[in-house]
Amino acid sequence: xxxxxxxxxxxxxxxxxxxxxxxxxxxxxxxxxxxxxxxxxxxxxxxxxxxxxxxxxxxxxxxxxxxxxxxxxxxxxxxxxxxxxxxxxxxxxxxxxxxxxxxxxxxxxxxxxxxxxxxxxxxxxxxxxxxxxxxxxxxxxxxxxxxxxxxxxxxxxxxxxxxxxxxxxxxxxxxxxxxxxxxxxxxxxxxxxxxxxxxxxxxxxxxxxxxxxxxxxxxxxxxxxxxxxxxxxxxxxxxxxxxxxxxxxxxxxxxxxxxxxxxxxxxxxxxxxxxxxxxxxxxxxxxxxxxxxxxxxxxxxxxxxxxxxxxxxxxxxxxxxxxxxxxxxxxxxxxxxxxxxxxxxxxxxxxxxxxxxxxxxxxxxxxxxxxxxxxxxxxxxxxxxxxxxxxxxxxxxxxxxxxxxxxxxxxxxxxxxxxxxxxxxxxxxxxxxxxxxxxxxxxxxxxxxxxxxxxxxxxxxxxxxxxxxxxxxxxxxxxxxxxxxxxxxxxxxxxxxxxxxxxxxxxxxxxxxxxxxxxxxxxxxxxxxxxxxxxxxxxxxxxxxxxxxxxxxxxxxxxxxxxxxxxxxxxxxxxxxxxxxxxxxxxxxxxxxxxxxxxxxxxxxxxxxxxxxxxxxxxxxxxxxxxxxxxxxxxxxxxxxxxxxxxxxxxxxxxxxxxxxxxxxxxxxxxxxxxxxxxxxxxxxxxxxxxxxxxxxxxxxxxxxxxxxxxxxxxxxxxxxxxxxxxxxxxxxxxxxxxxxxxxxxxxxxxxxxxxxxxxxxxxxxxxxxxxxxxxxxxxxxxxxxxxxxxxxxxxxxxxxxxxxxxxxxxxxxxxxxxxxxxxxxxxxxxxxxxxxxxxxxxxxxxxxxxxxxxxxxxxxxxxxxxxx
Amino acid sequence: xxxxxxxxxxxxxxxxxxxxxxxxxxxxxxxxxxxxxxxxxxxxxxxxxxxxxxxxxxxxxxxxxxxxxxxxxxxxxxxxxxxxxxxxxxxxxxxxxxxxxxxxxxxxxxxxxxxxxxxxxxxxxxxxx
Numbered sequence: 001x002x003x004x005x006x007x008x009x010x011x012x013x014x015x016x017x018x019x020x021x022x023x024x025x026x027x028x029x030x031x032x033x034x035x036x037x038x039x040x041x042x043x044x045x046x047x048x049x050x051x052x053x054x055x056x057x058x059x060x061x062x063x064x065x066x067x068x069x070x071x072x073x074x075x076x077x078x079x080x081x082x083x084x085x086x087x088x089x090x091x092x093x094x095x096x097x098x099x100x101x102x103x104x105x106x107x108x109x110x111x112x113x114x115x116x117x118x119x120x121x122x123x124x125x126x127x128x129x130x131x132x133x134x135x136x137x138x139x140x141x142x143x144x145x146x147x148x149x150x151x152x153x154x155x156x157x158x159x160x161x162x163x164x165x166x167x168x169x170x171x172x173x174x175x176x177x178x179x180x181x182x183x184x185x186x187x188x189x190x191x192x193x194x195x196x197x198x199x200x201x202x203x204x205x206x207x208x209x210x211x212x213x214x215x216x217x218x219x220x221x222x223x224x225x226x227x228x229x230x231x232x233x234x235x236x237x238x239x240x241x242x243x244x245x246x247x248x249x250x251x252x253x254x255x256x257x258x259x260x261x262x263x264x265x266x267x268x269x270x271x272x273x274x275x276x277x278x279x280x281x282x283x284x285x286x287x288x289x290x291x292x293x294x295x296x297x298x299x300x301x302x303x304x305x306x307x308x309x310x311x312x313x314x315x316x317x318x319x320x321x322x323x324x325x326x327x328x329x330x331x332x333x334x335x336x337x338x339x340x341x342x343x344x345x346x347x348x349x350x351x352x353x354x355x356x357x358x359x360x361x362x363x364x365x366x367x368x369x370x371x372x373x374x375x376x377x378x379x380x381x382x383x384x385x386x387x388x389x390x391x392x393x394x395x396x397x398x399x400x401x402x403x404x405x406x407x408x409x410x411x412x413x414x415x416x417x418x419x420x421x422x423x424x425x426x427x428x429x430x431x432x433x434x435x436x437x438x439x440x441x442x443x444x445x446x447x448x449x450x451x452x453x454x455x456x457x458x459x460x461x462x463x464x465x466x467x468x469x470x471x472x473x474x475x476x477x478x479x480x481x482x483x484x485x486x487x488x489x490x491x492x493x494x495x496x497x498x499x500x501x502x503x504x505x506x507x508x509x510x511x512x513x514x515x516x517x518x519x520x521x522x523x524x525x526x527x528x529x530x531x532x533x534x535x536x537x538x539x540x541x542x543x544x545x546x547x548x549x550x551x552x553x554x555x556x557x558x559x560x561x562x563x564x565x566x567x568x569x570x571x572x573x574x575x576x577x578x579x580x581x582x583x584x585x586x587x588x589x590x591x592x593x594x595x596x597x598x599x600x601x602x603x604x605x606x607x608x609x610x611x612x613x614x615x616x617x618x619x620x621x622x623x624x625x626x627x628x629x630x631x632x633x634x635x636x637x638x639x640x641x642x643x644x645x646x647x648x649x650x651x652x653x654x655x656x657x658x659x660x661x662x663x664x665x666x667x668x669x670x671x672x673x674x675x676x677x678x679x680x681x682x683x684x685x686x687x688x689x690x691x692x693x694x695x696x697x698x699x700x701x702x703x704x705x706x707x708x709x710x711x712x713x714x715x716x717x718x719x720x721x722x723x724x725x726x727x728x729x730x731x732x733x734x735x736x737x738x739x740x741x742x743x744x745x746x747x748x749x750x751x752x753x754x755x756x757x758x759x760x761x762x763x764x765x766x767x768x769x770x771x772x773x774x775x776x777x778x779x780x781x782x783x784x785x786x787x788x789x790x791x792x793x794x795x796x797x798x799x800x801x802x803x804x805x806x807x808x809x810x811x812x813x814x815x816x817x818x819x820x821x822x823x824x825x826x827x828x829x830x831x832x833x834x835x836x837x838x839x840x841x842x843x844x845x846x847x848x849x850x851x852x853x854x855x856x857x858x859x860x861x862x863x864x865x866x867x868x869x
Numbered sequence: 870x871x872x873x874x875x876x877x878x879x880x881x882x883x884x885x886x887x888x889x890x891x892x893x894x895x896x897x898x899x900x901x902x903x904x905x906x907x908x909x910x911x912x913x914x915x916x917x918x919x920x921x922x923x924x925x926x927x928x929x930x931x932x933x934x935x936x937x938x939x940x941x942x943x944x945x946x947x948x949x950x951x952x953x954x955x956x957x958x959x960x961x962x963x964x965x966x967x968x969x970x971x972x973x974x975x976x977x978x979x980x981x982x983x984x985x986x987x988x989x990x991x992x993x994x995x996x997x998x
């Protein structure tokens with residue numbers, strides 16, 4: 001596997017060739033290598049946990065929908081990785097921090113309790129009447145029924161009477177038959193490409209569920225609810241049973257039509273049909289969809305809505321917007337005689353109505369097709385096809401008044417839910433209308449709607465550009481705002497059009513406030529495009545020239561659907577953006593995330609010199625990470641009593657650069673047979689180190705160079721300066737630069753005063769293994785200045801395609817899976833930054849100066865870095 | 870080239886054999902066991918670098934298997950696999966000395982990376998002695 005074994009063996013091998021060297025030196029080297037590799041693991045695990053925390057925080061404050069499984073998975077991953085961090089630290093420090101696991105174990109059960117509480121909160125009721133359901137109960141009744149409950153109870157529209165067999169019921173069912181373990185075993189590691197096995201597994205599992213016994217208390221609960229329903233409804237003795245899955249709404253995914261719905265079910269067949277719907281979770285399309293889209297099987301829980309069977313005279317589906325072309329300000333209605341199911345599956349000729357969204361009384365288009373048959377409830381059970389009288393066949397299934405009424409309902413639902421809706425409806429014989437379903441319309445599904453010939457309006461504004469791809473359809477107008485860096489992000493005005501060179505995933509955070517997106521590069525399948533669709537923000541990507549032609553503040557109209565950008569505001573065809581409201585806020589799941597974050601995210605330990613910078617002072621997960629990180633540096637590079645291995649292993653680099661640099665070779669980083677305490681640059685064979693060095697030395701540093709010659713453990717360059725900066729606080733560390741190298745690898749640790757940074761690069765044989773990364777730890781000095789410096793570094797790194805994240809006082813940046821030439825140029829940038837940002841705290845007295853220095857540094861960098869790479 | 874010697878423990882035959890075959894293709898020297906007891910027997914008889922163990926198994930479960938293997942051959946690095954994310958069981962596994970605790974469905978490449986890390990860790994420990 002990737003020659004991994006060989007690689008590690010090589011990394012750790014005894015250099016038997018160097019017999020002339022003392023055995024003790026080799027032993028020291030081994031010890032150091034061991035500690036160093038633990039340090040590496042600690043750093044990468046540290047970053048992983050910070051990423052998980054950031055993900056949770058962003059989810060908490062964002063508008064993305066998530067479930068308990070998201071929280072549980074992240075918390076578990078954090079817990080496990082925390083053990084790793086602590087164990088690495090203890091391996092580096094000879095078990096010095098024995099109390100840390102206990103501190104961690106004081107925090108984790110608190111998090112676990114929050115998660116367990118939540119599980120009970122989801123409710124233990126096996127069935128719930130529709131009257132008691134609203135949108136916040138998606139975890140208990142599934143998104144579809146939660147929405148329908150909302151339609152009934154909050155919007156106040158008519159829906160059929162009914163009840164929901166809940167997620168608790170599904171869990172009870174699975175537990176009773178002891179099914180989940182067996183299913184998990186069968187389903188895991190299924191590959192979507194293996195169609196044969198997919199079918200086999202699907203068939204097996206569906207049979208398993210259908211044959212499993214229903215727990216008696218569940219059966220009773222369902223039959224009792226059915227009896228109550230019949231008593232209340234007073235008519236009809238059959239129900240429709242619809243799947244309402246939980247967890248399917250967690251991403252931009254429709255799941256449309258994957259699960260079963262059973263119409264016209266009698267009391268005798270309730271349980272059987274219920275099991276059929278549960279089993280449909282494992283239908284071939286459902287299983288392969290989840291596999292392909294990366295959904296976790298266990299996250300999908302089937303709730304089932306049971307509602308009185310509607311004796312529909314006419315039925316159908318409507319969209320409160322045109323998913324294919326949002327520019328068409330219209331409502332689309334498809335209608336048939338009888339049950340609307342045939343519209344959903346497209347099995348029969350249907351009528352089309354297109355209404356103006358501004359005024360649903362205006363019919364923009366009407367197509368009445370010749371309908372031969374209709375779907376109706378069977379006399380005993382199920383549905384059947386019935387012939388239509390000739391008179392009916394050519395008539396519209398709904399009247400003009402009914403169409404207008406539907407249009408108004410569509411607008412009302414869109415307004416309430418804050419997004420275009422896909423609505424199923426039916427008219428009863430007495431003419432009253434019922435809503436059977438309302439769910440977010442996936443505008444990304446660009447099925448041809450056949451109404452492209454409507455043109456409500458024309459645009460006669462100057463064209464700025466045309467072309468690109470519609471990543472998310474729609475049109476919007478606003479002042480342009482060009483985003484290049486994170487600071488730009490912070491200044492992004494709500495209601496502006498986001499213009500950027502690349503559709504970086506991080507810009508997605510702006511989609512709450514942006515009305516549209518235009519980029520030079522990128523395509524439909526990117527993350528940004530997906531999020532744009534999810535957020536329903538029109539996005540025109542890959543225009544090549546947007547940043548060239550559009551300036552900050554220009555008023556533009558983006559027609560993402562028509563792939564054009566106009567100067568000015570084209571009132572005539574702008575989509576009325578549905579108000580974006582997060583339906584998650586305030587829900588039990590959202591609250592749980594907030595509660596667990598209290599034990600995870602806050603950072604109380606900022607200052608390593610503070611008296612509470614101890615294991616006992618750690619109150620949150622973030623505190624422990626911070627503590628472990630600081631102590632690992634201290635143990636590895638801040639030697640106190642056991643000033644052993646580094647002193648023997650490190651060789652001073654003899655070089656005309658005003659600082660001391662020490663090199664530790666893990667193998668293959670220097671010419672063979674090197675001896676003595678010093679080493680010259682010409683002896684270095686480590687490719688990444690040479691490149692990094694090029695960046696470090698490309699522009700001579702002009703600051704005061706207090707060259708220190710006192711020896712290895714003396715304070716080197718810079719500490720004095722930092723002490724001046726931060727009067728009253730003394731640096732606890734000596735300032736050192738260590739380069740740990742091998743042939744393909746280089747790790748630079750630098751500490752200047754309170755700032756600690758690492759640069760690491762690996763240039764291997766495989767592109768997928770290559771990376772460069774940069775960690776910058778701001779220390780505990782001055783919050784404002786620290787933030788400015790971190791911000792400045794971020795600004796610059798982002799210009800060079802780095803993925804940058806700031807968490808607490810740590811900045812981390814990475815570039816991976818790129819070709820070596822591309823990485824080399826960027827590694828030089830890091831070298832330059834390490835060298836030239838150190839003195840900036842002093843000068844970054846205000847944020848204007850940040851920009852000045854960014855320009856200065858970029859100019860310097862351009863003299864030796866080839867960004868065309 | 871030497872291969873990492875892995876023991877894969879899962880009571881589900883299909884899953885286990887499929888995963889074993891896929892790992893074999895990726896140059897892992899793999900043996901598999903269908904139960905905790907079987908795994909413990911193998912551990913006594915043969916040398917392994919890494920064991921990948923399902924948490925939920927009938928008979929002696931994954932956590933118990935982990936505990937016993939660590940008693941017999943503490944040097945073997947162990948990766949636990951679980952279908953259910955749970956802080957409690959994650960804590961238990963890590964306290965008992967598991968190298969990692971991975972949630973299913975786990976990408977095979979991810980599993981390989983973890984295996985490599987675990988193996989590296991084992992080498993480090995050996996070196997230390």
